[in-house]
Structure formats: structure tokens, C-alpha cells
Amino acid sequence: MKILERDPCHVATLQLMGMVAVQTGRNDIAESFLRKAIGLKDSDPTIHFILTGMLLEQDKLEQAMAHCMRALALKPNFAEAYLKLGDIFQRLGKLPESESSCRQALKLKPDYAEAHNNLGNVLNGLGRFDDAVASYSRALEIRPDYAEAYNNLGVTLEDLERSDEAEASHRRALELKPDFAEAHNNLGNVLGDQGRFAEAEANYRRALEIKPDYAEAHSNLGNVLNGRGRFDDAVASYSRSLEIRPDYAEAHNNLGITLKDLGRSDEAEASHRRALELKPDFAEAHNNLGIVLSDQGRFAEAEASHRRALEIRPDYAEAQSNLLFCLNYHPDLSVEEIYRAYQEYDASFGIPLRSTWRTHTNDKTPDRRLRVGYVSPDFRYHSCRFFLEPLLAHHDKTQVEVYAYAELSKKDDMTARYQSYVERWIPTKGMGDEALAERIRSDGIDILVDLAGHTAHNRLLTFARKPAPVSVSWLGYGNTTGLRSIDYYLTDATSVPVGSEGSFAEQPWYIANPPYSYRPTAGMGEVSGLPALRCGHITFGTLTRSVRINPHTIRVWSEILRRVEGSRLVIDSLNFNYPGMQARLVEGFAEHGVTRERLELGYHSPPWDILRGIDISLDCFPHNSGTTLLESLYMGVPYVTLASRPGVGRLGSSILKGVGHPEWIAQSEAEYVDKAVALATDLPGLAALRVGLRSEMEASPLMDEAEFARKVEAAYRMMFANWAES
Structure with a gap:
């Protein structure tokens, strides 16, 4: 101075x-x-x-650009300035110009480790992951102690689904620089993707100890807390992230996901819309907004959101799956219109992978023990357990050797039970689709069974690679996957009537009704007396999710309520625990003359306690309910269903045929109303049904677990024989 x-x-x-x-x-x-x-x-x-x-x-990017260009005009061989120019272009989203600037820096200074590292970042942004790995590797050859390059390499390896290598890179970065907050954060991302939530949480918290105002780490911590089911804590983490950085679109999107999981649909919608105000081409936010809109019954808007996500990211398989999931519930589309969207899925994600198919060399010896692999994200306390556990528990181990490919984020007591039923348990979380396909090939699986369809965390892109000679879809979805790489759809002729095969990419494989066996939850308790005899009026009910309720179901249910004097309707589901969703439903019924006083809306658990207060259950359409229908019957409560679309629209029909009450299946909306009214106006008959329905169910094929396992094994045997002979 x-x-x-x-x-x-x-x-x-x-x-x-x-x-x-x-x-x-x-x-x-x-x-x-x-x-x-x-x-x-x-x-x-x-x-x-x-x-x-x-x-x-x-x-101040424009000002920085002007001074950087001036520096280069004065000193054309200024490698560091070219690197800085690349940084400016990258922040402006001009990645090709950024790449060119980094390469110019390297032309002037070939051993410039920072330029190799930054070039790797740009190449990652361009989706050229293998080239990015090469750039980071070159930076590390020049500077083996370059922690930032190890961290960036880890991020790209995770993008390539090389999870173990990504973890090793981040850990090496932390050996070199223990207080490297970004590396702790990114290691948390890798561990979270592997389902190692406790370790991931510890890394995010360490990042935040080092850097308390690290918005990304707060948001990522929210993600892992969501994955652990700690939804309120997750909301707090996202909120803290947004206090630090109010314009952080990703945190708004993540907050929306958790609010949706909490059933706070209106707030979830607002969060996703805020994310899109900040980042209009945010494909993930468009996709997640579509999920929320489906839950609200706004199917046309939901479809538009999913399609917008796919316009932005045509390779976004999850968005296409969510679109298909939405269309299953859409009340105003034809079967043909819906199936065209499934064909689009195969064209985009299935057919391009046919080049990866290999000749299968499995032993074709007849009657040998078959190796069956089940692929699912739901080997846990999930509704699939009511149907999957009976099959796995009764498989004849002399006939089949069972492998489970578990796409699990977290385990629970049910997971341990599943593990006890199988010979091989293979965790797949963090394993890429090609890596999983290779593992299935190396395991020599004969029959590969998809249990998820287009539900969350499915592995359909593994099935698209045809890793086993025979593949089957069953149970978890209720409709075609759209993939012609999957050979069969295991079903019955009630669920998929003969003549409707054209709406399935797979060949329907028919077994005797029903195409599942049901094991009720222990502790459901005894069947109660008929509620109408206690309270003086009929109580109808549904325990379905909001996505299944649409203007058509509301109109038909309203007609039933009008015709059965004094009757009430219980709608009990997590979605209806919040005022916004309740208000929409109340408004829908009011349009048909049903007042709020006749509706009981909310959410209670367990469901069988609610069923004790219901006389007659009402199934949804065009997408039927599922598990709650079986719980209803087991608690002595009959239900009326409308036979609708193949698959998802005939679940209720298949169950009723299995229990021996096809007379409750309607073929039209008018008949549906008449059947519900007829049940409601025969109190002695309804009381008798309530007393005997559980016994009927226990004696029916619906609960014959061993016989169902034999049917499935026979089907597997014939499917494999068809392949062996082809």
C-alpha cells in the first residue's frame, strides 16, 4: 500500500x-x-x-467472457485463458464451444492436467461418458494426486453404471483430500444408488459438516431419507436446501416426490411446477408432475406431461413407463389407443436392443430341473407378497431351482422370508441392465420372470436384452409390457379373454383360473356382523388409490347411492387424507346430487378394520382394484365389478370367478348399478354371505397354494419345451 x-x-x-x-x-x-x-x-x-x-x-459471465477474450487477443498462446474460456462456455450451456476451448488449451499445453479434467466434465455433459473417462484418466496420469479428477471420474463411472469403480474413485479422492465435501456428496450418491442408505446418509452428513450451506448435499440427503421412509425428515432437508438456494430446481422436484409419497398431492404439484418455472426443459420434473396429475385423475394433463418429458429426453425409459402406467387408468381411451403407446415403448427401447441378443446354449434335456429366475423390486413388505410368497413357498425344488434378482433399496422382515425360499439371492441395486443381463446369462437361467411390468424400479431393459431363452411377465402390473422380447404373459381366460390377444406383445399363456394364489395377512381377525344391521343403512366402500377413481366411476357410484336410500360410501386411501383431494372428490359427487354427508373420506390402517364397517365393496373401472378386493372377500364383504379392458380391467372378474361368484360381474355400467342395488336390498342374503364368504374363499382355488404352484411349474415346463423344440 x-x-x-x-x-x-x-x-x-x-x-x-x-x-x-x-x-x-x-x-x-x-x-x-x-x-x-x-x-x-x-x-x-x-x-x-x-x-x-x-x-x-x-x-458475471458476459463480463468474464469479454475480459477472457481480451486476454487471448493479447496473448494467443495463453493456455490458461483458453481453459477459463471453456469454463465460461460450459456455464453458459455451450458445451461444443467449451470442448473446443479445452482442446485448444491442451494443444498449447498437452500435459495440462486441469484442462484434461475440465474436458472430461464437458464430455460428461455431452453424454460422451467413455471419452470423459479417458480425459480424467489422462489427468490422473499427469497428476496422480489430483483429488478433483478422481471425484469427477467417479461421477462419470456412475453414469456408466460402473458403480463399484465409481465408489473406488470417490474413496481415492477422499484419501487424498479427506475434507472434500463434494466427494463425500458424490460417494453418498453412489451408495444411495446401491441401496446402502445408512452409509449414504453418513457421507451426506459429513459433507454438510464440512460445508453447511451445501444445497446439493441437503437435497441429496433428502433423497436418501425418502428412500429410508423418513418422509418428514426428507421434507426438512429439501426445505433447508431451498432456503440456501431458492432457485434450485432439482430440490423443488425432489420435494415434490416426497410430498407425493406423503399423499400431499396439491403441494407436490406446486413443487414440480416451481421446478419447471426455474428449468422449463427439466424432463424429470415433467415426468413427476405427470405422476401427481394421474393421482388426481387429470389423465389428459398427465399424459401431456409424460410426453413432454420424452420430447426433451427421448431415451427416458422411466417416463415412457410412467406414461403407460397413466394410460392404463385413462377412462376415455380405447384398448387399441393404449396398445399403440406400448408399441412405441418397444420401438424406442426394445427393438434397438435386439442386436445384443445372443444364442442361448441351455441344456435342452426334457424333464430336467429348470432354473427359474424371478426379477422384482418388491421382495419386501409390498402387496405382491400376498401372491408371490405362496408360489415361492410351494415350488417343488426337485423340479425348479429358484433364483431371485432383487432390485431392493431396503430390506425388511418379508425380505428374509423370501430369501428362505430361494436357492440363490442376487441383489441387483446399482447393477446396470447389461451387467444384470450378463449375470443372468452366466447363471444359466432357463425361465426368467418379470414381476414388475412398468411399475417403479422395473428391470424391463434387462428383459429387452433377452438374457434367458424363455421370459414371462406375471403378477406385478396386470397388463402387457409391450416388449416382444418377453415371450409369455401368464394369465387366465377371464383376465385376458380369447380374442383379445392382439393387445398384448407377449403371447398369453393360459392356466386354469385363477392365475395366482392369495395368502391373507396373519392377524386380520374374525369377520364382523353385517354393519347395516347395526347402523340401519347400507355402507358401500372402496379402499382403492385415487388414480383408479374417475368421472365415470363417480357417476356410477352416485347412481347407486341415489337408488339405495340412506346409503353411505366409504373411500379410504392415503390420497384422501388431505383436504385438496377430498375437495375434488366431494365436488365430483356433488355434480351428481350426492352430498358430502353421505361420503366418509380419509385413510386408516390396517384396511381390514375399515372393512368391518363396510357392507358391500365397489370395484373401480376401467382399471380394477387388486389386493383390496381379496381382502374384502376375506373379511366377508362381497363386491361388484365391471368387466372392462383385458388385464387391468378384469382383475376383479378373475377373482370372483375364482371364489365362485361370477354373478357379481357386470358387463355394463347399468348392470353394475343393478347388481350393487340388488345386493344392498337383500339384507338377509347379505348377512348370510358375510358369514360364509371367508369359508368359501378358503375352499376355493384362490387359496390353494400348492395346486397353483403345480400349475405354474407345468406351464414353465411346457414353455421351455416349446423353446427346446423350436
Whole structure:
């Protein structure tokens, strides 16, 4: 400073003072010194370069660009300035220009480790992951102790689904730089993707100890807390992230996901819409908004959201799956219109993978023990357990050797039971589709069974690679997958009537009704007396999710309520625990003359306690309910169903045929109303049904677990024989 007191125009001192101010975070003072120096000596490229860096830190990108270009005009071989220019272009979203600048820096300075690292970042952003790995690897050859390059390499390896290598890279970064908050955060991402939530949480919390205002780590911590079922804690983490960075679109999107899981649909919608205001081409937010809109019964808007996600990211398989899931429930589309969307899925994600198919060399010996692999994200406490456990528990181990490929984020007591039924248990979380396909090939699986369809965390892109000679879809979805790489859809002729095969990509494989066996939850208790005899009026009910209730079901249910004097309707589901969803439903019934007083809306658990207060259950359409129908019958409550679309629209019909009450299956909306009214106006008959229905069910094929296992094994045997003979 004494030099400046003597000579206020001493350029070298002004430059030095500017650099010191930059290093101590006093950017306003730094800018003042540097601009004064430039005013005195505009021809010094170094001063322009230093000012570029300072402006870049303040996100003053246009000003930074101008000074960087000036530095390069004054010094064309200035490698560091080219690298800085690449950084500016990257932040502006101009990745090709950024790549060009990084390569120019490397042309001038081939062993410039930072330039190789930054080029890797740009290539990652361009989706050229293998090239990015090569750039990071070159940076590490030059500088083996370069923690940032190890961290960035880990991120790209995770993008390539090379999870173990990604973890090793982040851990190496932390060996070199233990207080590297970003590496702790990214290691948390890898561990979370592997389902190692406790370890992931610990890494996010360590990142936040180092860097408390790290918005990304708060948001990522929210993700892992959501995965652990700690929804309120997750909301708190996202909220903290947004306090730090209100314009953080990803945190708004993640918050929306958790609010949806909590049943707070209106708030979830608002969060996703805020994410899209901040980032209009945010494909994930469009997709998640579509899920929320489906739950609200706004199917046309939901479809548009999913399709917008796919316009932005045509390779977004999850968005296509969610679109198909939405269309299953759409009340105003034909079967043909829906199936065309499934064909689009195969065209986009199935057919392009046919080049990866290999010739299967499985032993074709007849009657040998078959190796069967079940692929599912639901080997846990999930509704599939009522149907999957009976099959696995009764498989004849002399006939089949059972492998379970478990796409699990978390285990529970049910997981341990599943593990006890199978010979091989293979965790697949964090394993890419090609890696999983290769594992299935190496395991020599003869029959590969998909248990998820297009539900969350499915592995359909593994099935698209045809890793086993025979593949089958069953149970978890209720409709075609759309993939012609899957050979069969295991069903019965009630669920998929003969003549409707054209709406399935797979060949329906018919077994005797029903195509599942049901094992009720222990502790459901005894059947209660008929509620109508206690309270003096009929109580109808449904325990279905909101996505299955649409204007058509509301209109038909309203007609039933109008015809059965004094009757009430219980609608009990998590979605209806919040005022916004209740208000929409109340408004829908009001349009048909049903007042709020006749509706009992909310959510209670367990469901069988609610069923004790219901006389007659009402199934949904065009997408039927599922597990709750069986629970209803087991608690002595009959239900009426409308036979609708093949698969999802005939679940209720298949169950009723299995229990021996096809007379409750309607073929039209008018007949549905008449059947419900007839049940409601025969109280003695209804009381008798209530007493005997559980016994009927226990004696029916619906609960003959061993016989169902034999049917399935016989089907597997014939499917494999067809392949062996082809």
C-alpha cells in the first residue's frame, strides 16, 4: 500500500493487491484494483485473466467472457485463458464451444492436467461418458494426486453404471483430500444408488459438516431419507436446501416426490411446477408432475406431461413407463389407443436392443430341473407378497431351482422370508441392465420372470436384452409390457379373454383360473356382523388409490347411492387424507346430487378394520382394484365389478370367478348399478354371505397354494419345451 501511496498508478502493485483481495474473498475491492490496473495498462493479458476469474466466481459471465477474450487477443498462446474460456462456455450451456476451448488449451499445453479434467466434465455433459473417462484418466496420469479428477471420474463411472469403480474413485479422492465435501456428496450418491442408505446418509452428513450451506448435499440427503421412509425428515432437508438456494430446481422436484409419497398431492404439484418455472426443459420434473396429475385423475394433463418429458429426453425409459402406467387408468381411451403407446415403448427401447441378443446354449434335456429366475423390486413388505410368497413357498425344488434378482433399496422382515425360499439371492441395486443381463446369462437361467411390468424400479431393459431363452411377465402390473422380447404373459381366460390377444406383445399363456394364489395377512381377525344391521343403512366402500377413481366411476357410484336410500360410501386411501383431494372428490359427487354427508373420506390402517364397517365393496373401472378386493372377500364383504379392458380391467372378474361368484360381474355400467342395488336390498342374503364368504374363499382355488404352484411349474415346463423344440 505504501507503494500506491507514493504512486497510485503503479500497475504491478494494483495487480498484486487485486489478486490478494480475490484470494481473501473481497471481490468488490479486487475488482476496483484490477479495473484501475486495466485502465492504466489495457495491454496486460494477465490482469484481464485475473479479472476473468473473479467475475466468473460472481457468475458475471458476459463480463468474464469479454475480459477472457481480451486476454487471448493479447496473448494467443495463453493456455490458461483458453481453459477459463471453456469454463465460461460450459456455464453458459455451450458445451461444443467449451470442448473446443479445452482442446485448444491442451494443444498449447498437452500435459495440462486441469484442462484434461475440465474436458472430461464437458464430455460428461455431452453424454460422451467413455471419452470423459479417458480425459480424467489422462489427468490422473499427469497428476496422480489430483483429488478433483478422481471425484469427477467417479461421477462419470456412475453414469456408466460402473458403480463399484465409481465408489473406488470417490474413496481415492477422499484419501487424498479427506475434507472434500463434494466427494463425500458424490460417494453418498453412489451408495444411495446401491441401496446402502445408512452409509449414504453418513457421507451426506459429513459433507454438510464440512460445508453447511451445501444445497446439493441437503437435497441429496433428502433423497436418501425418502428412500429410508423418513418422509418428514426428507421434507426438512429439501426445505433447508431451498432456503440456501431458492432457485434450485432439482430440490423443488425432489420435494415434490416426497410430498407425493406423503399423499400431499396439491403441494407436490406446486413443487414440480416451481421446478419447471426455474428449468422449463427439466424432463424429470415433467415426468413427476405427470405422476401427481394421474393421482388426481387429470389423465389428459398427465399424459401431456409424460410426453413432454420424452420430447426433451427421448431415451427416458422411466417416463415412457410412467406414461403407460397413466394410460392404463385413462377412462376415455380405447384398448387399441393404449396398445399403440406400448408399441412405441418397444420401438424406442426394445427393438434397438435386439442386436445384443445372443444364442442361448441351455441344456435342452426334457424333464430336467429348470432354473427359474424371478426379477422384482418388491421382495419386501409390498402387496405382491400376498401372491408371490405362496408360489415361492410351494415350488417343488426337485423340479425348479429358484433364483431371485432383487432390485431392493431396503430390506425388511418379508425380505428374509423370501430369501428362505430361494436357492440363490442376487441383489441387483446399482447393477446396470447389461451387467444384470450378463449375470443372468452366466447363471444359466432357463425361465426368467418379470414381476414388475412398468411399475417403479422395473428391470424391463434387462428383459429387452433377452438374457434367458424363455421370459414371462406375471403378477406385478396386470397388463402387457409391450416388449416382444418377453415371450409369455401368464394369465387366465377371464383376465385376458380369447380374442383379445392382439393387445398384448407377449403371447398369453393360459392356466386354469385363477392365475395366482392369495395368502391373507396373519392377524386380520374374525369377520364382523353385517354393519347395516347395526347402523340401519347400507355402507358401500372402496379402499382403492385415487388414480383408479374417475368421472365415470363417480357417476356410477352416485347412481347407486341415489337408488339405495340412506346409503353411505366409504373411500379410504392415503390420497384422501388431505383436504385438496377430498375437495375434488366431494365436488365430483356433488355434480351428481350426492352430498358430502353421505361420503366418509380419509385413510386408516390396517384396511381390514375399515372393512368391518363396510357392507358391500365397489370395484373401480376401467382399471380394477387388486389386493383390496381379496381382502374384502376375506373379511366377508362381497363386491361388484365391471368387466372392462383385458388385464387391468378384469382383475376383479378373475377373482370372483375364482371364489365362485361370477354373478357379481357386470358387463355394463347399468348392470353394475343393478347388481350393487340388488345386493344392498337383500339384507338377509347379505348377512348370510358375510358369514360364509371367508369359508368359501378358503375352499376355493384362490387359496390353494400348492395346486397353483403345480400349475405354474407345468406351464414353465411346457414353455421351455416349446423353446427346446423350436
